[in-house]
Amino acid sequence: MPELPEVETIVRDLRPNVVGRRVEQVDLIRESVVRFPDPASFRSRLRARRIASVRRRGKFIHIGLGGGEDLVVHLGMTGTLTLRPLGDPLLLHTHLRLELDDGGQELRYRDPRRFGRVVLGHVGELRAAGALPRLGPEPLAAGFGQSSVTQELRSSRRAVKSVLLDQGVVAGCGNIYADEACFLARVRPDRPASGLSREQARRLVLALPLVMRQALRRRGTSFSDYRDGFGSRGGALEALLVYGRASLPCVRCGSTLQQTRVGGRTTVYCVGCQH
């Protein structure tokens, strides 16, 4: 569910509210959501720690605990990480609660489908344990246009969209914004990436930060599950140009938008103006 703009919205919501606070109580309700380390170590390594930072890398949320240790959360398809008043009634599928000092609030991790996960440790330790994958460049970073992505695209025989969804190529791109970026760049998502002209590859690399910044301004796209750091919906759904609009007219050329499957993922594009 949450792609880069949704995760970034959550990080920005949480940061000013949790940095500097201490974790008073760890309530791990469903132990299986913690993939590293074991539940007992997880609880003891987290209790009484002070939160030093909240950052995003791709779709991962890193909550810095000082001493180089991070609590890392991935939201999968349906995960939410929200700040609630202490003792607020629990929603079903809440798996982890962190009671914070000073302010009467707790941080809650909820995930109905449980495709998400939580890990705790030094980044090096987590990578060695296979709990964190290597990620490609950040679309919102200053040098993204000059990054490896253009070359990666033009040297892969996979479908354009499959390359965009590869987190090792572009960190944080998911199904919605891959379709939106292809539309903006006027590139068919199902064509082999290696056949792209320099111009088309350049347009794609330009489009990714554009669609993501626009969604970020609207605080993310809420279909059903996505919620920001305070539990509210995002407003970017209304701004989507192709995703979720199959069989409606293209806003650019009026052709009927087509729905297909690329790499097993639902894909919407315009046959009239994406080539």
Added chain:
DNA sequence: CACGACACCTGCCGGC
């Protein structure tokens, strides 16, 4: 290496 199929889960929606 690359790709499809499938697995992991729950909820929701539409059709019968």
Added chain:
DNA sequence: TGCCGGCAGGTGTCGT
């Protein structure tokens, strides 16, 4: 009303 299939913003593994 109720059951059933299909589908969903993600990713990891396994077999071809």
